[in-house]
Amino acid sequence: MQIGCCWFDDERQELINQSNATTWQLNKNEYWVLSLLAKHRGQVVPVELLSFPNDESYQQRISDVDLEEIVKNLRDYLGRSHRSLIELIPSQGIILYNKTIASRNSLFDSPNKAISYAQYILIILMTLIASFFVYSNLNGPDYITPDASRQFTTQDGNVANLYLYRSLSSDLNMDSLANEMADYLKVCKVMPWDAISATMSKDNYAISIVMKKRLATEWRFHNIKVTRDQLQYDFVTPEWLEKVNICG
Structure with a gap:
């Protein structure tokens, strides 16, 4: 690249x-x-x-x-x-970013040089075009969109978010997995995290889970990695969530 x-x-x-x-x-x-x-x-x-x-x-x-x-x-x-x-x-x-924006100042190389009416109009047009280009391209960058996400309310009334990501070659039903995980997470006695992100490996056998909590002056993180011997093995249970400190 x-x-x-x-x-x-x-x-x-x-x-x-x-x-x-x-x-x-x-x-x-x-x-x-x-x-x-x-x-x-x-x-x-x-x-x-x-x-x-x-x-x-x-x-x-x-x-x-x-x-x-x-x-x-x-x-x-x-x-x-x-x-x-x-x-x-x-x-x-x-x-x-995909590209940089280069600026050209050839019309202003000699600040004491008089310019014609046509050049003045050209400068105004270039300024308007450049302003439109910058506005349309720098409105703000796109963010990686999760393959599935759920927002749920914890037992103590707080709102938390679940984000799931998979590789392009994966055929996993992420919506079904998100529903299942959210159902378990919302009944946790204690939910100490604001957001939980899970990323599947290319072969779907390994899963990396990252939890984060916003503190007064910083973020607190906790991560775990899970490797499965069989794809059919359903490891997400209320007991497992508590054991690995996703649920308190």
Whole structure:
């Protein structure tokens, strides 16, 4: 995939800068972040999906500090002309834009030079067109849409959200799974989380579940990974939810 002046080689896990003929061999965390951004290019990838890789080789979450450092390094490697392709949106996620908007100032290279009436009209038209273009393209980035989501009321009267994601090749009935999980979650004696996100692996055998709670000054996270021996095995039960601290 082409990212500005760089080519992202997904198989070799390399980012090749074609403007200076250098190659960056990405480490495990850098590759995970960039591959997820590339997969969902043009959309804001939530922090919780970036922080908890759906891979058994990862033993702990990628911290917010590490994510900020990865974004900084990627922007620096892309260079001044293309660094704006990647943006960190605080408390929300990271986005890899499809393109940058280049500005051209040739009409203003000589500020003391008089311009004709036709040039003046042209400047006004260009300004109006540019304003329309910026407004239409920068209304706000799209976010990754869950394959299924449910909002439910907990036993203590609070509202919580459930989000389910699957791979493009999966044929799971996510609506049915969302209904089943929401029915169990709404009867938890204690629900300590504001949002629960579950992401299925490509083969549907592994599931990564991330819970988050908004505290006074920060987010509190908890994640678990489940691997099933059989696809037919139904592991979500009220007892299991309590055992893994999804229900209190």
